[in-house]
Amino acid sequence: MPTDLPAGAAVLEARGVSLRYGGVQALRDVSFRVGAGEVLGVIGPNGAGKTSLFNVVSGFASGYQGEVALDGRSLRRVDPDVIVGLGMARTFQNIRLFSSLTVLETVIAAQHRRLRQGVLDTVLHTPRFRREEALAVRRARRVLEFVGLGDLDPDQLATQLPYGAQRRLELARALVTYPRVLLLDEPAAGMNPRESAALSELVTRIRRLGLAVLLVEHDMSVVMRCSDRVLVLNFGEVIAEGSPAAVQDDPQVVRAYLGDEVHVGG
Ligand SMILES: Nc1ncnc2c1ncn2[C@@H]1O[C@H](COP(=O)(O)OP(=O)(O)OP(=O)(O)O)[C@@H](O)[C@H]1O
Ligand SMILES: [Mg+2]
Incomplete structure (x- = not known):
């Protein structure tokens, strides 16, 4: 060992x-x-x-x-x-964004392993679920702002962004996990x-x-x-x-x- x-x-x-x-x-x-x-x-x-x-x-x-x-x-x-x-967080040499997710959803999804909600919370939309979702949205917006994407329409599809913005979005996705x-x-x-x-x-x-x-x-x-x-x-x-x-x-x-x-x- x-x-x-x-x-x-x-x-x-x-x-x-x-x-x-x-x-x-x-x-x-x-x-x-x-x-x-x-x-x-x-x-x-x-x-x-x-x-x-x-x-x-x-x-x-x-x-x-x-x-x-x-x-x-x-x-x-x-x-x-x-x-x-x-x-620890990383970005990839080849852009890896999901074509079905919007800009905001991309950065929210990256937080999900950090959130404490369980399957039941998610299905039943418990108060905890709603609280944590609201927090995830706030964090996502803050990080998007930090990487210079604050002025974008957060509801557009991630893969429809210009290339340079896609790279910044990948950075936002990495940063929102609060890496050291x-x-x-x-x-x-x-x-x-x-x-x-x-x-x-x-x-x-x-x-x-x-x-x-x-x-x-x-x-x-x-x-x-x-x-x-x-x-x-x-x-x-x-x-x-x-x-x-x-x-x-x-x-x-x-x-x-x-x-x-x-x-x-x-
Ligand atoms: N999955 C793999 N299977 C087999 N060989 C691989 C694999 N990944 C990388 N290699 C080989 O390992 C070596 C190092 O590749 P690596 O991708 O780490 O280089 P790199 O410095 O990132 O290059 P680049 O600047 O082109 O991105 C190369 O010879 C490459 O062909
Ligand atoms: Mg390489």
């Missing part, structure tokens, strides 16, 4: 995480820590293992080696929705420069709430603006970690990004 990590550890910590998919070594001996109010950027070329790392941390990938701990508590064999209850750790997988994908600048500003406001944020992003302007530290993966391994400026100038990082085009004496 793996033991819990010592107390006093970072909010989220990974130690020596390795993951294989059949013959593919997606992660090899990856370690990191992230504390409250800190943004750790995670970058690397396509296939470097960034999403795999998120899957391990958020309980979507079992069968990994190493240890992941939230507030010092091991997350091994803990289900994804239990991990949400422990204070937030994993963002390419939140700026498909955004124009103006939208990604606004997203950077939003990530900074989230960090100021005291959340620990793991930010996977290909848009370097977002990574550089938001991150306190940056972890660089290449072929599943950490090849650099440091301040945004230091990592950007690291010759190994530059090489990894330029890839095969810089063979010397080929």
Whole structure:
């Protein structure tokens, strides 16, 4: 049995995480820590293992080696929705919104595992049900406002929003669970420069709430603006970690990004 990590550890910590998919070594001996109010950027070329790392941390990938701990508590064999209850939320690289739900319903539905109502409360519309529904609506509206969607018609279908707004809605859905750790997988994908600048500003406001944020992003302007530290993966391994400026100038990082085009004496 793996033991819990010592107390006093970072909010989220990974130690020596390795993951294989059949013959593919997606992660090899990856370690990191992230504390409250800190943004750790995670970058690397396509296939470097960034999403795999998120899957391990958020309980979507079992069968990994190493240890992941939230507030010092091991997350091994803990289900994804239990991990949400422990204070971790994530967004996905590909937008995952339900086409049958409105904007408001999307953010209300995300709260349901947090509400205490049982099946009977729901069926009978007990006073507790009505009280908690009203609270869920208020919270949803507050979070929509926070992510900059306060002016939208809350009754329109989520998937009919413009792309950038769908990404913000996913963020709202994650934030309404009141996480202490937030994993963002390419939140700026498909955004124009103006939208990604606004997203950077939003990530900074989230960090100021005291959340620990793991930010996977290909848009370097977002990574550089938001991150306190940056972890660089290449072929599943950490090849650099440091301040945004230091990592950007690291010759190994530059090489990894330029890839095969810089063979010397080929
Ligand atoms: N479910 C899976 N089954 C088999 N191989 C997988 C699976 N998911 C990922 N891989 C492989 O694991 C490696 C890491 O993939 P991963 O998606 O974590 O990379 P990434 O850094 O997120 O890439 P991208 O920037 O393209 O999103 C790749 O070689 C990928 O093909
Ligand atoms: Mg990915």
